[in-house]
Amino acid sequence: MGLEPDVLRGLSVEEARNIHVGIAEYQVARSPHRLLTLGLGSCVGVALYDPVARIGGLAHVMLPDSKQFRSGGKPAKFADLGVAVLVKELQRAGSRNGRMVAKLAGGAQMFFGNNRAMQMAIGERNVEAVRKALKELGIKIAAEDVGGSVGRTISLDTSDGLLTIRTLGQPVRVI
Amino acid sequence: MKISSTKIDILQEIGNIGVGNAATALAHLLQTKVNMRVPRATFLDLKEAITLIGGVEKQVVCVNLRVEGDVPATILYIFDQPSACALVDLLLGQKRGTTTALDEMGYSAVMEIGNIMTGSFTGAIAEMTGLQLVPSVPALAHDMLGAIFATAVAASGYAEDQVLCIQTSFVGMQNQDRMDSHFIMLPEVESLDRLFAALGVVTETQVSGVDCNRM
Numbered sequence: 001m002g003l004e005p006d007v008l009r010g011l012s013v014e015e016a017r018n019i020h021v022g023i024a025e026y027q028v029a030r031s032p033h034r035l036l037t038l039g040l041g042s043c044v045g046v047a048l049y050d051p052v053a054r055i056g057g058l059a060h061v062m063l064p065d066s067k068q069f070r071s072g073g074k075p076a077k078f079a080d081l082g083v084a085v086l087v088k089e090l091q092r093a094g095s096r097n098g099r100m101v102a103k104l105a106g107g108a109q110m111f112f113g114n115n116r117a118m119q120m121a122i123g124e125r126n127v128e129a130v131r132k133a134l135k136e137l138g139i140k141i142a143a144e145d146v147g148g149s150v151g152r153t154i155s156l157d158t159s160d161g162l163l164t165i166r167t168l169g170q171p172v173r174v175i
Numbered sequence: 176m177k178i179s180s181t182k183i184d185i186l187q188e189i190g191n192i193g194v195g196n197a198a199t200a201l202a203h204l205l206q207t208k209v210n211m212r213v214p215r216a217t218f219l220d221l222k223e224a225i226t227l228i229g230g231v232e233k234q235v236v237c238v239n240l241r242v243e244g245d246v247p248a249t250i251l252y253i254f255d256q257p258s259a260c261a262l263v264d265l266l267l268g269q270k271r272g273t274t275t276a277l278d279e280m281g282y283s284a285v286m287e288i289g290n291i292m293t294g295s296f297t298g299a300i301a302e303m304t305g306l307q308l309v310p311s312v313p314a315l316a317h318d319m320l321g322a323i324f325a326t327a328v329a330a331s332g333y334a335e336d337q338v339l340c341i342q343t344s345f346v347g348m349q350n351q352d353r354m355d356s357h358f359i360m361l362p363e364v365e366s367l368d369r370l371f372a373a374l375g376v377v378t379e380t381q382v383s384g385v386d387c388n389r390m
Contacts, residue, residue, distance in 0.1 A: 022222055023221045023222060023321070023325050024221070024336070038231040038319075038321055039225075039319040039320065039321025039322040040322060041316075041319070041321070041322030041324075041326035042322075042325070042326040042329055042330070043322075043325050043326070043329070062325060062328075063329055063334060068334075073334065073335055073336035077336075108326075110318060110323050110326040111237075111239055111314035111316045111323075111326065111330070112314060112315060112316070113312060113313055113314030114312055114314070120329075120330040120332075122326065122329045122330050149318075150318060151319035151321070151322025151323065152322070153232060168234055168318060168319060
């Protein structure tokens with residue numbers, strides 16, 4: 001995926017950009033840019049923030065465990081690989097583990113009805129797997145907006161670490 | 176994942192027969208004309224598939240059915256909000272415009288449409304191949320397309336960056352009512368050999384292998 005070099009330069013607030021993070025992808029950026037990911041359903045948006053260096057990272061995780069699959073693809077697709085990759089990328093940009101805090105959003109149950117899409121409880125398992133991966137790396141979770149049955153679009157402001165959550169038909173939340 | 180261009184053609188033809196039957200069932204059910212596009216079978220990454228259907232944040236209603244048996248697959252029917260409402264009015268024999276938002280009754284009507292169409296789809300393929308296809312009961316979601324589609328793929332247990340989509344759209348027309356729907360079948364690629372074998376396609380002599388990941 002690689003970092004976009006210019007989003008790691010410090011810029012004035014007026015130059016803040018929205019950097020989109022696709023499904024199963026991750027990005028890191030320095031203040032004042034915003035990291036954005038659209039349409040989280042059972043997927044989990046993992047936002048990491050270092051308030052001292054004012055560096056943020058965002059991953060769009062889709063599945064809990066890479067070890068259940070033979071062929072996987074992108075590491076950020078899985079909670080167990082994606083969180084570690086994101087942490088490493090923040091460190092490379094100048095952040096330190098002890099300063100990073102995490103915020104999570106997503107992990108919803110999108111389908112109702114009694115079929116496999118329900119029984120898999122994939123959202124719940126994604127959230128659990130992300131929590132576990134963060135705990136193993138000693139990163140505290142500062143806030144969460146997880147579960148429920150709504151899709152979420154989220155945006156991490158790297159100037160203050162606030163995570164804005166938009167859903168259809170509900171007021172905007174900031175955590 | 177490799178699959179020959181011949182097999183892609185066969186999947187498109189299977190899709191054509193299956194969805195053709197499903198569209199006919201819908202036309203009978205609603206007493207209306209239904210037009211459908213010729214299905215395409217392609218490997219798409221999630222972003223491409225979502226863009227094709229209407230974009231990440233588009234509000235949609237999606238019916239999700241799992242097919243088990245010899246040809247495991249996930250089948251999705253995706254309607255935009257006005258189309259879903261028009262479908263409910265037609266199915267319940269109500270005056271156009273009666274349904275403006277979907278309630279429990281509306282959701283259950285849309286799920287029933289998915290049920291009936293999938294029954295026709297799997298029935299046609301079973302009859303043609305002699306294979307067993309067992310559709311599950313439907314599940315439904317009403318939210319952003321991106322959130323729904325990624326969830327359906329994850330719940331199907333697909334981990335590859337690209338998924339095989341047999342995709343088409345159909346339109347039901349009655350007076351000024353227009354109902355657009357997308358049909359998407361996500362087959363388990365590893366299990367498709369049984370389908371090809373039943374149709375007399377020999378898997379071992381795959382000479383003209385096309386790497387569909389690069390398409």
